[in-house]
Amino acid sequence: MRASRLVQLLLLLQANGGSTAGELARELEVSVRTVYRDVEALSAAGVPVYSEPGRGGGVRLVDGYRTRLTGLTSDEADAVLLAGLPGAAADLGLGTVLATAQLKMLAALPPELRGRATRIAERVHIDMPGWFHRPDETPTLATIADAVWHDRRLAITYRRGDDAVERTVDPLGLVMKAGTWYLVARVRSDIRSYRASRIATAHLTGEPFDRPTDFDLAAHWQAAAADFGRSMLKVDAQCRIATAHLGLLRLMNDPAAVHAALATLGPTDPNGWADITIPSESYEVLTHALLPLANHVEVLAPPEFRAHLRTITEAMASRYRPT
Known part of the structure; x- marks a missing residue:
């Protein structure tokens, strides 16, 4: 110490x-x-x-007792200081390591860059989770990270609803998505993702494993996330939308659904409206996604969903009708 x-x-x-x-x-x-x-x-x-x-x-x-990084531009110094995510490092048990590394970086920088790099920390703060998002409790994350760093098999207990399943996995990587940690691991020949907060226990087995030489964590996650997003879109509604209010679609808070909807957008008519097909994981979720658009969207089909929205809006109008 x-x-x-x-x-x-x-x-x-x-x-x-x-x-x-x-x-x-x-x-x-x-x-x-x-x-x-x-x-x-x-x-x-x-x-x-x-x-x-x-x-x-x-x-x-004594003056001059200092090592300096040579060839580092001011933009490069800014980038290095911005690269550190203190919260993520702390989650992985690397908070002290990150602080020491940044301190070494500052100590080694020439004076003209040191002041600029320090100003970055004073002016930029990265807050990963979204609004109203309470960070997950991840008590096993440091152990998981240790297994990832050293290519050691991991025995986990994973909560799935009210059930718990036990798995021995080859931990290939960790991904932080909107402030939530996920473990990407190989189970036999399959590669799966586990939400770290649902891993109740994690123990290093001490057994090494051979990491796939062709595995690209970023590419895998991007493809898996896209597949998952598409798989969740099981229903859709044919609509007309006021194109001046297309930005309200983002209130759906589902990028995959918004992207899929915008891909179907038709030409805008003289009144500023266009046809669009809006997908969702269920009609209940789609109801809550469309209500914020108010009178800037009209559902054309299916007829049963159109009738459902009519019932809801009539009930709302009745509630606010003067007595």
Whole structure:
């Protein structure tokens, strides 16, 4: 633990050019006395670090004691700082590793890039989950990640509704989708996806497995997500829509359905309306998707769904009719 703290202290000094003992103590979450002991330890190890007493003093490194990254442009420095997702790293048990890596990056940057890179963190924050989305509890995720990193088979218990199934899987990768983690794993010859929050238990078996040489995680996920989205679209309705309000279709909150609907959009007539076929996983879901469009959409078929919407809208009109 102390060795790790000494490295972090050195990196802080390289990144900041010097700090007071109090500032270092707060950053390292130790006492000021511990900071001075650590400074002495670094000095004894040959690191050119010294303390300056009084106002404006502090702990500093001898000028020039710093490694620098060469050939790194300002845009590249921005990209590296933006690449880190602290929440994701923490989920995977890599929060401290990410913080140390970014600290090393800042320590190694030339002064003219260090200030620019620091401004990125002050001005850009990446918040992955959508609005009103409560992050999943994923207590087994760090174990799953360990298996992914080291190509070790994993024994899991997966909750499926009220049931629980046990599987031994080859963990091929982890995907974060809108703030939700998924494990992509091979089960015998099949490749499946498991929502990490539904994995109740996960244990490393210690048994290695051979990772498929032709497996591309990003390509697999993209294809699987597209197939899943299409498989969910089991019903559709033929409609007329005011093209000026096509943006309201996105309230359906189902990109696959919106994409499929827009592919059927016909030409706009002189009144600004066009034919469109809108798919969904069920007519109940489609009802809630179309109601926000109000009088900017009209269902033409099937007749039973048209009648269903008429019943709902008449009931709404009756509720709001003056008494």
